[in-house]
Amino acid sequence: MVMHWDAVIGHQDAVQVLKAMLVSGAIPHALLFTGPSGIGKGLTARIMAAGILCNAGGIKPCGHCSSCVLYGREAHPDFTLVAPEGATIKIDQIRALQHFASLAPAVSPGRLCLIEDAEFMTVQAANSLLKLLEEPPAGFVFILVAGTAKPLLPTILSRCRNLKFYPLPAALLEQALVHQGYSLEAAAVAARLSGGRMGKALTLLAPDGLAQRDMAAGLFASLESRDMMAVWEQTAKLDSLETKAIITVLEYFLYLLRDVLLVAGGHNARLLYNIDLRPQLDGWAAAWPEGRCVAAMTVVKNTIRAIGSNANTRLALEELLIKLKDLPEKGENHVDSSWGPL
Missing domain, CATH: 3.40.50.300 (P-loop containing nucleotide triphosphate hydrolases)
Structure with a gap:
């Protein structure tokens, strides 16, 4: 070469x-x-x-x-x-x-x-x-x-x-990816989710490169369902992954929460990471106002720390999803995270 x-x-x-x-x-x-x-x-x-x-x-x-x-x-x-x-x-x-x-x-x-x-x-x-x-x-x-x-x-x-060496600006990375032949939308998503890392962006653009992000989106969607079976199914899917992959999915979930927070606040769409999921983000924003998003971010971050510290993964995930389901839509009260492994 x-x-x-x-x-x-x-x-x-x-x-x-x-x-x-x-x-x-x-x-x-x-x-x-x-x-x-x-x-x-x-x-x-x-x-x-x-x-x-x-x-x-x-x-x-x-x-x-x-x-x-x-x-x-x-x-x-x-x-x-x-x-x-x-x-x-x-x-x-x-x-x-x-x-x-x-x-x-x-x-x-x-x-x-x-x-x-x-x-x-x-x-x-x-x-x-x-x-x-x-x-x-x-x-x-x-x-x-x-x-x-x-x-x-x-x-x-x-x-x-x-x-x-520092992360690349998203615009520069997006331009470079388009120059390599990727579509503008795909390049924009990869540039934002990669954190300015070309190697990570190329991984995201590979077949099934967004599988873990999509799993995070599936988790988000399940929280809107009244059927608790959907929540337990998401827990089982996550628990079947290796610890590093579980943490990655939860990090993507945080990105989704961030984007929903921006949409709910009426901020510039150019600031979004998951721009390819804009219709879903618009739908979720109605049920996830600022207070609920911020409280959810705290719960998810606590779960990431717990799993990274070798907590029982299944129990930590089940507790996470229960807490997310129980968050008040107006976000008046932060969920009590003093019990369990979180």
């Missing part, structure tokens, strides 16, 4: 800094890219790696030199990738990296290691990497990619140049 800077959507401040490094040749021996998953920092790191290894003059990576060709084929002898094996990056992986770092360059002026999900290094692996960072081999560059810098050792952070 040919690497070009124009593949990066947004993040222009970081890209300009990296390009300037390549032009000047003043490249730190260790770079750290941090930001939410799916935001584009991994792609940027791979392009930067190609640029550092590139043998051509001018704009790097050129995409045509022997180094770029080998890198595109994932066969570059001066490049190695370290990523979690299972849940963590282990010390044996860093020991193998130490051996790789001791070798002389074969094709490029130097050698490079890209460490993905660096925050998942074990303590032993992190301490082993620190020794390499303290005395880096000549011409060797490390690029660390992490969701957050907090789990990394302060001594590792002090030896890295940190570039932070």
